[in-house]
Amino acid sequence: xxxxxxxxxxxxxxKGRAKNVKKLVQQALDEGVDAKEILEEGLLSGMMTxxxxxxRNEVFVPEVLVAARAMNAGVTILEPKLIEIGNEPxxxxxxxxxxxxxxxxxxxxxxxxxxxxxFEIVDLGTDVPAEAFVDKAEEIxxxxxxMSALLTTTMPNMKDILDVLEERGLRDxxxxxxxxxxxxxxxxxxxxxxxxxxDAASAAEVAKEAVLKRKAS
Ligand code: B1M
Numbered sequence: 001x002x003x004x005x006x007x008x009x010x011x012x013x014x015k016g017r018a019k020n021v022k023k024l025v026q027q028a029l030d031e032g033v034d035a036k037e038i039l040e041e042g043l044l045s046g047m048m049t050x051x052x053x054x055x056r057n058e059v060f061v062p063e064v065l066v067a068a069r070a071m072n073a074g075v076t077i078l079e080p081k082l083i084e085i086g087n088e089p090x091x092x093x094x095x096x097x098x099x100x101x102x103x104x105x106x107x108x109x110x111x112x113x114x115x116x117x118x119f120e121i122v123d124l125g126t127d128v129p130a131e132a133f134v135d136k137a138e139e140i141x142x143x144x145x146x147m148s149a150l151l152t153t154t155m156p157n158m159k160d161i162l163d164v165l166e167e168r169g170l171r172d173x174x175x176x177x178x179x180x181x182x183x184x185x186x187x188x189x190x191x192x193x194x195x196x197x198x199d200a201a202s203a204a205e206v207a208k209e210a211v212l213k214r215k216a217s
Pocket of ligand 1 (some may be wrong): 026031061101102104106107109110146147149151152179181182197198199200203
């Protein structure tokens with residue numbers, strides 16, 4: 001019974017049907033289904049499925065955006081219950097588009113996928129100075145700093161974030177991830193980032209693995 005309704009939630013989420021997701025999440029709660037099960041097996045699992053399809057080019061940006069909207073609708077209903085039972089996020093991340101760069105569509109997808117993977121995210125927006133990444137990461141006790149850039153002229157600004165971390169003696173405290181169309185593995189290695197990922201779904205997967213590995217060690 002519980003499995004049936006959470007599967008339905010996952011299916012509706014993948015179709016971007018926010019109203020149905022909202023209604024079913026409420027119904028599942030009323031029927032006594034565990035809030036964590038609704039989150040993990042319904043909402044997050046649906047979002048990860050969409051992430052996989054997006055990676056394989058089976059769905060595109062609009063489908064991901066409506067699925068994310070449906071996920072947010074479900075999370076809103078679930079949130080009071082999750083706070084009540086003290087559901088811990090998998091980790092915390094600050095993400096932004098680097099200084100001088102106003103492109104945010106890809107960065108927003110990374111934010112959505114990482115939320116879908118169970119992260120608590122602070123989205124710093126676009127044109128973010130290096131110090132702001134580090135200040136916010138320190139303020140919220142982040143595990144991950146995610147940097148996005150879409151211009152060949154702004155991607156070098158990612159290095160400034162790593163420099164600020166070094167200057168403040170904080171480099172080893174954070175998992176630093178880089179991405180965006182002009183960025184590649186060689187560039188990420190050159191500036192000393194921990195991970196480069198090509199797309200938003202991989203960013204969420206890699207961040208989750210890296211945080212779990214770090215917490216286990
Ligand atoms: Co701009 N723009 N743009 N633009 N724009 C590009 C990037 C460009 C390639 C177009 C072109 O000339 N062919 C070119 C860059 C050339 C270069 O640097 N080599 C360019 C230019 C030149 C400019 C301006 C300078 C134009 C001008 O004013 N003369 C200007 C710069 C403004 C600024 O930033 N200071 C500019 C402005 C704009 C708009 C404002 C009009 C608009 C942005 C709107 C917005 O973002 N809200 C815009 C757009 C839309 C584009 C294109 C058309 C699309 C970018 C996009 O959203 N792609 C783009 C051309 C193109 O790519 N075809 C272009 C879809 C998105 C899902 O992909 O962001 O790559 P992407 O994200 C991917 C991955 O890269 C990855 O995950 C996502 C998918 O899963 N990813 C990460 C992204 N961040 C990640 C972080 C991670 C991991 C993965 O870890 C933390």
